[in-house]
Amino acid sequence: MGALSLGRLAYLALVVAIFAFVIAPLLMIVWVSFFAEKILSFPPTGYTLSWYARASEMADFANGFLMSVKVGLCATLASLALGVPAALAIERFPFPGRETIRQTLLSPMYVPAIVAGAAVYIYFIELEILTNFQLAATFTGLVIAHTLVALPWTLRLVCASLVSANTISEEAARSLGANALQTFFYVTLPIIRPGMIAAAMFSFIASFSDLEKSLFLVGPGKTTLPIAILNYLEWSLDPTIAAVATVQIFIIGAALIVSDRFVKLGKVF
Amino acid sequence: MAGVTLSNIRKTYGTLAAVDDVSIEILDGELLALLGPSGCGKTTTLRMIAGFVAPTAGTVRFGGRDVTRVPVHKRNVGMVFQGYALFPHLTVAKNVEFGLKVRGWDKAKIAARVTEMLHWVQMEALAERSPRALSGGQQQRVALARAMAHEPEVLLLDEPFSALDAKLRGQMRTEIRELQRQAGITSVFVTHDQEEAMAIADRIGVMNHGRLEQLGSAEDLYKRPVSRFVAGFIGKCNFIEGHVTGPGRFETANGQALQFSGEHSIGPAALCFRPEHGVLTPLATPGNSLPVTVKAVTYLGPVTEYDLVSEAGNRLLVSASSSGEGAPKEGDKLSVAWSIGDAFVVD
Amino acid sequence: MREGRNWGGSALVVPALFLVAAFLLAPLALILRYSFDKYDPVKLMLGIFSPGNYVQAVADPFYQNVLSTTAYIAALSTVIVMLLAFPVAYYISRVESQRLRGWLIILTMLPLLLGNAVRSAAWMIVMGTKGVANAVMLGVGLIEEPIKILYTPTAVVIALVSVLLPFAIITLQSVMDAIPTSLEEAGQSLGHSPLRTVFEVVLPLAMPGVVAAAAISFALAMNAYATPVLIGGPTMKMMGPAVYDQIAKANNWPFGSTLACILMVVTLVLTVLSTRFLSRKYF
Numbered sequence: 001m002g003a004l005s006l007g008r009l010a011y012l013a014l015v016v017a018i019f020a021f022v023i024a025p026l027l028m029i030v031w032v033s034f035f036a037e038k039i040l041s042f043p044p045t046g047y048t049l050s051w052y053a054r055a056s057e058m059a060d061f062a063n064g065f066l067m068s069v070k071v072g073l074c075a076t077l078a079s080l081a082l083g084v085p086a087a088l089a090i091e092r093f094p095f096p097g098r099e100t101i102r103q104t105l106l107s108p109m110y111v112p113a114i115v116a117g118a119a120v121y122i123y124f125i126e127l128e129i130l131t132n133f134q135l136a137a138t139f140t141g142l143v144i145a146h147t148l149v150a151l152p153w154t155l156r157l158v159c160a161s162l163v164s165a166n167t168i169s170e171e172a173a174r175s176l177g178a179n180a181l182q183t184f185f186y187v188t189l190p191i192i193r194p195g196m197i198a199a200a201m202f203s204f205i206a207s208f209s210d211l212e213k214s215l216f217l218v219g220p221g222k223t224t225l226p227i228a229i230l231n232y233l234e235w236s237l238d239p240t241i242a243a244v245a246t247v248q249i250f251i252i253g254a255a256l257i258v259s260d261r262f263v264k265l266g267k268v269f
Numbered sequence: 270m271a272g273v274t275l276s277n278i279r280k281t282y283g284t285l286a287a288v289d290d291v292s293i294e295i296l297d298g299e300l301l302a303l304l305g306p307s308g309c310g311k312t313t314t315l316r317m318i319a320g321f322v323a324p325t326a327g328t329v330r331f332g333g334r335d336v337t338r339v340p341v342h343k344r345n346v347g348m349v350f351q352g353y354a355l356f357p358h359l360t361v362a363k364n365v366e367f368g369l370k371v372r373g374w375d376k377a378k379i380a381a382r383v384t385e386m387l388h389w390v391q392m393e394a395l396a397e398r399s400p401r402a403l404s405g406g407q408q409q410r411v412a413l414a415r416a417m418a419h420e421p422e423v424l425l426l427d428e429p430f431s432a433l434d435a436k437l438r439g440q441m442r443t444e445i446r447e448l449q450r451q452a453g454i455t456s457v458f459v460t461h462d463q464e465e466a467m468a469i470a471d472r473i474g475v476m477n478h479g480r481l482e483q484l485g486s487a488e489d490l491y492k493r494p495v496s497r498f499v500a501g502f503i504g505k506c507n508f509i510e511g512h513v514t515g516p517g518r519f520e521t522a523n524g525q526a527l528q529f530s531g532e533h534s535i536g537p538a539a540l541c542f543r544p545e546h547g548v549l550t551p552l553a554t555p556g557n558s559l560p561v562t563v564k565a566v567t568y569l570g571p572v573t574e575y576d577l578v579s580e581a582g583n584r585l586l587v588s589a590s591s592s593g594e595g596a597p598k599e600g601d602k603l604s605v606a607w608s609i610g611d612a613f614v615v616d
Numbered sequence: 617m618r619e620g621r622n623w624g625g626s627a628l629v630v631p632a633l634f635l636v637a638a639f640l641l642a643p644l645a646l647i648l649r650y651s652f653d654k655y656d657p658v659k660l661m662l663g664i665f666s667p668g669n670y671v672q673a674v675a676d677p678f679y680q681n682v683l684s685t686t687a688y689i690a691a692l693s694t695v696i697v698m699l700l701a702f703p704v705a706y707y708i709s710r711v712e713s714q715r716l717r718g719w720l721i722i723l724t725m726l727p728l729l730l731g732n733a734v735r736s737a738a739w740m741i742v743m744g745t746k747g748v749a750n751a752v753m754l755g756v757g758l759i760e761e762p763i764k765i766l767y768t769p770t771a772v773v774i775a776l777v778s779v780l781l782p783f784a785i786i787t788l789q790s791v792m793d794a795i796p797t798s799l800e801e802a803g804q805s806l807g808h809s810p811l812r813t814v815f816e817v818v819l820p821l822a823m824p825g826v827v828a829a830a831a832i833s834f835a836l837a838m839n840a841y842a843t844p845v846l847i848g849g850p851t852m853k854m855m856g857p858a859v860y861d862q863i864a865k866a867n868n869w870p871f872g873s874t875l876a877c878i879l880m881v882v883t884l885v886l887t888v889l890s891t892r893f894l895s896r897k898y899f
Contacts, residue, residue, distance in 0.1 A: 005340075007811060015707045019720075022727050025738035028748050032741050040744065043749030055683050082635055091793050093625025105632055108640055112839035112883050114856045115639060115647075116878040118863045122650065122873070123643035144639055151632060201887035204731075209731025212841050212856075216864055226733035233846055234735070237740050245734040252729055256722055308810075321801055341804040342813075354798035357898045358820045368806030407886040419807060 026249060033242035040238065051243040061244050063221065064228035071139070071208040071224060075146035079203045083154030084196065090155075090190070091162040092170075102155075112136040113212030120145055121216030137219025145213045148157070152204030157202060161195025162188075194262040201259035205252050271332025271422050272297040272455055272467040273318060278327030280313050289479035290327075296390040300449055300456045301469035307501070310479040311459045312427060318457060319425050320344045320518045326422060331422050332487045334564060344423075347416030347454075353408045355400035361411050362387065362396040389448070405433045406441055413445065417452060424449065426458035430465060442469050463503050467491075475499050491543075493531070497615040500541050501520040507547070507585045508539040509559070513614055527557050529612040538614045546611035547587035549575060549603050558606035563597050577605060628707060644880065651873035661870060669874035679875075689769060690837035693776040696782045697784045697833045700777065704707075705788035706818065710797070721786075728782035732842035739775045739847055767849030775847040776837050783836060784829040791825025792818065794899035823839060823868075824897045828890035835886040839879055855879055 036046035055061050086105060090098050108116065124136040135141035169191065173183045211226040218227050225248060232241050273295040280288040284396040290312040295301045303311035316322040318329060320341035322413045323569060328337045336344050347368075355364050365386050369379045387393045388412035400408055409429065416424060429445065430438045446469040449456050460466050466473045467487040475498070483490060483499045494500035498506065511521040512535070519527045519540045528539055542557075564584075568591060575597060577585040587605055597603060651669055654662045673679045708724070711717045727735055742748045743765040749760040765771050795818060803813035819826075841856035848854065855875060862872030 009810075011703065011763050014896040015704055018704050018781075019723060021700075022781055023723060025735070025742045025778070026727060029734070029738040031722050034759075040741070040746045042748060042755075082632040086632035089625055089628035093628070095626050101629055101633065104641075105629075105636055108636065109885050110883070111640065111644065112835070112856075112879050114839055114841045114859050115883075116643070118859055118872060118876050119647045120639060121863065122869055123639070123646050126646065144635075144834035145636060148640055151635065155632070186793075196626060205729045207728060208689075209734070211732045215841070215860060226731050229737060230842065230846070231660070233737055233740065237744060241737055242741065245737045248734050248766070251731055256729065257725060260718060260722060291877065305885045319801075319805060321804075340809075341801070342807050342809050345807070346805055348802065350798045350802055352796070352798065354802040356799060356802070356817060358823075367803070367808075371812065415802075415806070425805075 006263050011147040025131070029242045030249065033239055033246045035239045035242075037077040051239040052247075055240050055243045055247075058240070059230070060223065060228045061225070064223045064225040065096075065143075065247070067139075067223060068208050068225040071142050071146050072204045074143045075150045075207040076200050076203040078143065078147040079150035079154040080196065080200060083151050083199065084158055087155055087158035087162055088184075091159055092167070092188075101160075105155050106152045108148045113210070116148070117145070117213040117216045120148075120213070123219070136217055136227075137222055141217050141224065142214060142222065142224070145217055146207040146210060149210050149213055150204050153202040153206050154199040157195050157199040158192060161192040165191040177202045188239070201255045205255050209252060270415075271334075272299070273423055273457065274330040275314070275318070276328045276330070276395055278314070278317055278324040278329065278402045280310075280317060280322060281325045286479045288317065288324075290575045291476075291479075292327075293474055293481065293484060295455055295457060296453055296471075298453045299471045300446070300458070301467060302466035302473045303457060303459045303476060303477035304419045304461070304466040304473050305482075306461060309476040311461075311474075311476045313479075315425055315427055315457060315459045316478070317346055317424065317435060319346050345419070345421050347419070347421035347424045348424040349409070349416050349424070349429045350478045351413045352432050353400075353412040355408055357399065357401050357414070359400075360397050361392060361403070364400060364411055365415045367415060367417050372419060382418055387419075388420045389415045389451075390495060409433070409441055409445075413448060417454070422455065424439050424452075424454045424456040426456065428461070430460070430462075438465070439468075443446050445469070467503075475502060477502075489587050493613070494541075494615065497532055497539060497541075500613075500615050505544050505586060507540050507544065507583075508541055508615075509579075510537075510539050510584075512537045517609075519612075520579060521559075525559070525581075527612065528609045529614050531613050533614040538616055540612055540614050542607040542612050544574065544586045544588040545572075546604045546607045547585070548607065549587055549589065549597050550606055551603060552616055556606065556607060557612055559583075559585070561603055563601045563603065564598055566597065566599055575601075579605075619850050633808060647869075647873040647876055651877045653870040653873075655868045655870045660867065669871050670878075673874055673878060677852075682853045682855060682858050683878075685769075685853055686838055689772055689776065689854065690834050693773050693837045694830050694833045696773065696777050697780045698830050701781055701784035701788055701829065702780075702819075702822075702826070703793055704787045706814065708785070708789045709792035709795075721789075724785050725776060732779070735779065736775065736842050736846040738884065739771070739778070743771050743847070744772070761834050766847065767851070769848070769852070772844055772848040772852060772854075775843045778838060779840065779843060780833040780836055784833050787829040787832060788822060788825045791822050791828075791894070791897060794897065795821050795898070821898050824893045824895075827893040831886040831890035831893070835883040838882055 035044040173187045289357040567574040803817045844854040
């Protein structure tokens with residue numbers, strides 16, 4: 001089947017066209033971020049880097065970016081702290097009902113983001129009325145919501161690496177006299193480390209790019225980058241926003257490529 | 270029906286030659302086995318005959334027709350796949366029918382042919398079953414019926430018995446051999462099992478590192494192997510290193526003179542004999558013999574195998590009918606002898 | 617050590633379970649309850665239990681329109697997505713080079729992981745009146761005046777298709793990966809052209825994946841928020857934005873909860889359906 005027949009060529013062209021359909025808008029936005037003119041016109045009259053400077057000077061974007069990074073890091077750490085033990089429990093200590101537990105822990109992935117966002121928002125307000133403890137429009141509240149976004153990714157990736165690493169090396173360590181804790185730190189942890197790094201990356205990406213769950217929970221001065229982009233887009237579309245989007249594209253693209261070094265993404269999905 | 274001619278076919282992947290300059294003429298109605306270890310190029314060769322792999326060089330002909338650039342679906346081949354590749358979403362009958370509709374046969378003719386094929390492989394009763402509900406042997410029969418239904422010019426079988434357990438394997442290969450004879454179809458089958466190849470093939474092509482080492486009947490290959498690889502791959506064989514000193518004369522590495530039958534040029538070589546041709550005797554006998562020590566005795570029922578080591582450090586194997594009294598024991602110092610007619614030399 | 621092991625087994629899962637139970641399941645239960653309450657301009661909620669909101673959501677012409685628009689847009693997007701995802705997923709699952717395969721999957725996933733804000737911004741730049749699409753069409757003389765693409769249902773469908781494609785491709789590709797290539801070879805050896813083999817062998821065997829991917833796509837499209845808001849504009853009324861408007865802007869928690877619960881149930885049914893179909897895979 002080495003020969004390139006006409007049919008095969010047409011098929012190849014179709015696949016390329018579909019990929020182009022998905023990717024082209026992203027290339028466009030990167031391109032536009034360098035346009036000299038504020039009012040979009042194609043082709044551009046010239047190129048400039050000044051929109052990046054302008055974007056970084058805008059408080060909404062600068063603060064949103066910082067907030068997204070901080071929330072993303074906290075949510076990632078929290079989802080690892082909760083997800084790795086949970087994955088271990090599910091994959092290494094068979095207990096009754098563990099499939100139900102697994103599905104429950106993965107459920108944040110399946111509950112529609114807008115529904116979950118609305119529900120968590122109402123819940124936070126009711127909690128505040130009840131206990132006087134404010135979560136809505138606070139950093140803590142955002143981190144809790146984003147940990148929910150990140151947890152399924154951590155669980156999936158760590159479970160996958162636990163499944164692919166068979167239990168024989170752990171049993172070997174136990175037979176050589178290591179206790180459960182030593183076995184975990186000397187054998188299991190090194191084996192699942194690539195999975196954990198990928199889990200951290202994906203957790204961060206999932207948190208960093210989340211829009212719907214944060215929508216209800218942000219407050220004045222507590223806005224994430226995607227929300228800042230959304231607010232700006234409702235009023236105007238110009239190279240500044242393209243510059244902001246480009247920054248996000250490169251951060252997430254880099255995180256993807258880094259995680260691919262640790263876990264072949266072709267095998268994750 | 271037609272024979273298949275492979276002329277100097279090559280397949281290279283980058284710098285690696287998976288199949289290197291192989292020429293075979295497969296006769297009309299013949300069953301040819303391609304035999305070799307994994308990675309020897311036998312499967313690639315089969316896939317080039319089928320049309321799944323395009324040769325880098327050389328031609329494939331069915332009868333007089335050059336099919337080298339003809340895609341699979343226009344070649345009119347029948348293929349039985351490793352693991353059978355029956356369609357799980359179709360019934361047994363629909364599987365057999367699969368190649369007929371596309372050829373524009375009318376309904377009545379298709380129905381008749383499906384019945385005929387299922388009768389041929391004795392599967393009429395299970396026509397409406399899902400292939401997943403069948404045993405391995407039954408699946409294989411369906412796969413054969415499906416491959417033969419559209420009256421292909423060539424039947425190709427890729428490790429057809431590897432998914433069966435040992436007992437069924439023997440039965441199925443006799444069955445397939447009979448069905449192939451009845452149909453009189455030119456067939457090529459690929460296997461890594463020399464016993465299987467010897468049992469059913471008219472001729473065997475032994476492949477190694479992408480090359481065809483030897484092509485011949487089972488007896489040819491066993492009695493007159495042309496290379497060390499063939500000698501070692503077809504049956505068990507003892508190799509004694511040394512060099513040929515003259516016509517029929519051989520000298521071992523430590524200087525002992527031995528004799529062999531057949532021709533070989535002067536130079537480094539190995540003298541070979543089969544384990545069943547060796548005889549253990551208490552004394553050194555004139556002619557071909559070596560003093561040995563018995564290292565291990567393995568009782569295998571009708572025969573017993575003796576692992577031996579010669580003074581020069583050669584490991585040798587001799588098998589003999591199991592006998593009760595006076596059989597050699599571990600540690601015995603004996604001689605192994607073999608007749609000159611049974612000794613041959615390879616590079 | 618044995619006791620430690622058993623104790624560890626059940627306990628390690630508790631913190632994660634607590635997070636999900638306390639901050640997802642409990643909130644969902646809460647809005648399920650509120651969806652049966654009634655809004656009051658002064659007291660916000662009356663504390664009653666009645667299916668009135670559900671009746672209103674189905675009977676009120678405005679929300680009928682929202683529901684039917686949402687379902688129509690979601691269905692149309694799903695059909696287009698499946699038509700596009702199938703050839704791509706098949707290509708990825710059959711590509712020989714593992715490297716290329718890895719890159720194709722990253723390329724597939726990248727837009728998904730960028731999030732809706734960035735992706736919507738990109739589509740706005742392409743589809744705006746002064747956007748790339750209009751500039752190109754004007755440039756080659758296809759049109760004489762810029763046409764309105766952004767803020768139309770067509771624009772929403774186009775953008776949604778690009779949102780849903782990665783999910784559909786990944787779901788289909790994982791099912792196709794498991795279909796042995798020998799089945800396609802068998803099809804071809806029996807006289808079927810490669811294209812016909814796809815329809816007669818690959819499509820039926822991938823059908824559970826097709827149904828699952830379609831269900832997931834439809835559910836995601838129903839729940840879309842950013843795409844209808846940004847690409848559809850203020851006149852585009854879909855369920856996602858309606859939930860936000862009711863709860864965050866109108867403060868009508870009961871009715872907003874009702875809309876959210878309708879979305880939740882539709883999604884739940886489709887998710888269960890898709891897992892059911894996936895479990896019927898041949899391989």
